[in-house]
Amino acid sequence: MPKSSLDKIDLEILKNLQEDGRLTNVELAGKVALSPSPCLRRVKNLEDSGVINGYQASVDRKTVGLGMTVFVEMRVGKQSKAQIMMIIERVTSQPEVVSCHLVSGQSDILAEIVVPTLEAYDVFLSDFLMTLDGVEDVRSNFAIRTLKANGALPLQHLETFLDNE
Incomplete structure (x- = not known):
C-alpha cells in the first residue's frame, strides 16, 4: 500500500494536476473544494514528501522531429550488480533514452529510445x-x-485503500 498518508482531497489534487499541470492554485482549489491557502499547503506537502516529483510539458514527438520510437531489449552477459549498474548509468545518461527499466525475462534492460530517423537510430x-x-x-x-504515451498514473487503487480506512 502507499507509503504516504494521502487522503481523498490529496487524491483529487493528484488527479487534477495529472490532467492539467498548469492549473493555478485558485483553479485547483475550486476543483477540489478547498480554499486556496489549504490547497497550496497540500500541494507543497505532496511535493515535499516526493509524491509529486516534478512538472513538465508533454511535447509531441513528431512535431519536434522525433518520428521514430524504438524499444530496445538488452541482455547483460555477466550478471553482476556493478556491471548492470554501470550499463544502466551509461544508458540513462543518453538524451535519446526517454525511459529505462530493469526487467525480468529474456532481457535484463528495456529502454525506450526516440530519434528523428532510422539512420539516427543506426548511429x-x-x-x-x-x-x-x-x-x-x-x-x-x-x-x-504510438497509441498512448505519457498517460496519467492510474490512482483507483488509492480510492479503494482510502475507502477501507
Missing part, C-alpha cells in the same frame, strides 16, 4: 549501444504507431 545503435561493455545482446523493436 545510436552502432556507436553507443553496441559498444557497451557487458551487453551480450541487443534487440530493437520499432513502434509502428
Whole structure:
C-alpha cells in the first residue's frame, strides 16, 4: 500500500494536476473544494514528501522531429550488480533514452529510445549501444504507431485503500 498518508482531497489534487499541470492554485482549489491557502499547503506537502516529483510539458514527438520510437531489449552477459549498474548509468545518461527499466525475462534492460530517423537510430545503435561493455545482446523493436504515451498514473487503487480506512 502507499507509503504516504494521502487522503481523498490529496487524491483529487493528484488527479487534477495529472490532467492539467498548469492549473493555478485558485483553479485547483475550486476543483477540489478547498480554499486556496489549504490547497497550496497540500500541494507543497505532496511535493515535499516526493509524491509529486516534478512538472513538465508533454511535447509531441513528431512535431519536434522525433518520428521514430524504438524499444530496445538488452541482455547483460555477466550478471553482476556493478556491471548492470554501470550499463544502466551509461544508458540513462543518453538524451535519446526517454525511459529505462530493469526487467525480468529474456532481457535484463528495456529502454525506450526516440530519434528523428532510422539512420539516427543506426548511429545510436552502432556507436553507443553496441559498444557497451557487458551487453551480450541487443534487440530493437520499432513502434509502428504510438497509441498512448505519457498517460496519467492510474490512482483507483488509492480510492479503494482510502475507502477501507
